[in-house]
Amino acid sequence: MTVVHVLVPEGIDDPARPSGGNVFDRRVCRGLAALGWVVQERPVPGSWPAPDGVARATLVSTLSAIRDGALVLLDGLIASTAPEALVPEAGRLRLVVLVHTPLGHGLPGEALPDARARERAVLRGATAVVATSEWTRRWLLEHYDLPAGLVHVARPGADPAGISAGSRGGGGLLCVAAVTPVKGQDLLLAALASVVDRPWRCECVGDLTRDPGFVASIARSAREGGIGDRIRFTGPRTGSDLDAAYAAADVLVLASRVETYGMVITEAMARGLPVVATAVGGVPEAVGYAADGSRPGRLVPPGDAPALGGALRRWLGDPDLRHRLRQAAIERRATVSEWSDTAARVSRALTEASA
Numbered sequence: 001m002t003v004v005h006v007l008v009p010e011g012i013d014d015p016a017r018p019s020g021g022n023v024f025d026r027r028v029c030r031g032l033a034a035l036g037w038v039v040q041e042r043p044v045p046g047s048w049p050a051p052d053g054v055a056r057a058t059l060v061s062t063l064s065a066i067r068d069g070a071l072v073l074l075d076g077l078i079a080s081t082a083p084e085a086l087v088p089e090a091g092r093l094r095l096v097v098l099v100h101t102p103l104g105h106g107l108p109g110e111a112l113p114d115a116r117a118r119e120r121a122v123l124r125g126a127t128a129v130v131a132t133s134e135w136t137r138r139w140l141l142e143h144y145d146l147p148a149g150l151v152h153v154a155r156p157g158a159d160p161a162g163i164s165a166g167s168r169g170g171g172g173l174l175c176v177a178a179v180t181p182v183k184g185q186d187l188l189l190a191a192l193a194s195v196v197d198r199p200w201r202c203e204c205v206g207d208l209t210r211d212p213g214f215v216a217s218i219a220r221s222a223r224e225g226g227i228g229d230r231i232r233f234t235g236p237r238t239g240s241d242l243d244a245a246y247a248a249a250d251v252l253v254l255a256s257r258v259e260t261y262g263m264v265i266t267e268a269m270a271r272g273l274p275v276v277a278t279a280v281g282g283v284p285e286a287v288g289y290a291a292d293g294s295r296p297g298r299l300v301p302p303g304d305a306p307a308l309g310g311a312l313r314r315w316l317g318d319p320d321l322r323h324r325l326r327q328a329a330i331e332r333r334a335t336v337s338e339w340s341d342t343a344a345r346v347s348r349a350l351t352e353a354s355a
Contacts, residue, residue, distance in 0.1 A: 004037050004039055004040070004072070006042065007042050007044055009077055012043070018238055021101075024342075027157070027339045037350070044062060046059075051081065063089050072095050079097045079126075080115075081112065087122065095127055096129070097123060099136060101136075101258075102136060104143060120143075129146065130151075130349050131153050134155075135282035136261070152352075154345035155286075157336075157338045157341055158338065158339070159270065164249060172248055173250070174203050174245055174251070175202065175205070175206070176206060176252065177204075177205075180211045185214075185218050188255040190225075191312055194309035195309055198317065203234060205237045208235050218233075246273060251274050251275065251276055254277040254283070256280055256281075257302055258281060261282035265277065268329075269288065269336050272330035275298075276312060278299070290328035294328045295328065
């Protein structure tokens, strides 16, 4: 059996702070163990990807305690921001970096100093890189001039699930995302306010603690827009509670300004649930196509609230459209990969890196 040391941010199993990256890391660790790897998990404390000196020192000491020649898989939130710790170890350890979101791409309101230069230095020194979408792989190759063979792809999987029942009127809208400017709930509310004459309800599932000021402004906008009684912010949900939210929905709505893939879209597709989303980053890749080449949803330009509102108006007002998109989503459901496929792809990248 081959040993892999996996460095992840501390608290990846905290139900109060769910994220796609945390879920990905946990499912990959489990999947690698099922494939016969000896997974030595090493949580690293700190406010990654913006760590303080203590967190950086902890990362250095964690790496120095790993024997020469060992295989190390690092979450990109840790690795991409710490070239001082990683680059000196590149000749001693086999470093594989898992990139959920390229930090050099930048997030609205969350710019990190010298992010591209720091991330480029880390990835160029790595033995291998695993991206979570083809879009991310292309972005890394284009902006960091990495060898094509260095960067592998392991898309997020989804657990098998029953088909969401849906309702006759299609008015059950679901948004699953942390409430932050990156996820665009302000755009979603503006779009919903433009269809206030249509019957709908919207449940927003996601962390409410990352940007309290933004959350407060969203709540105020909902009240002022006359839709405060039709939209509900539940906070994070996991397990059966999240399954119930998907089962009660007619359509998933995602207004992200930045999205490298969109794990919640994969979860929606696994349930035959159509999607109305912004065509940003890896979202079109996650939505995919039905067998006949049709999209199981509607994609609109990012940052365009009127376009999102128009797509929702068509969804709510056209039963034939809802039927077509639902059938396409049910067909797309048959091609959604499971988490075991994701783990197998990561395993192949690790095997190449260890050779």
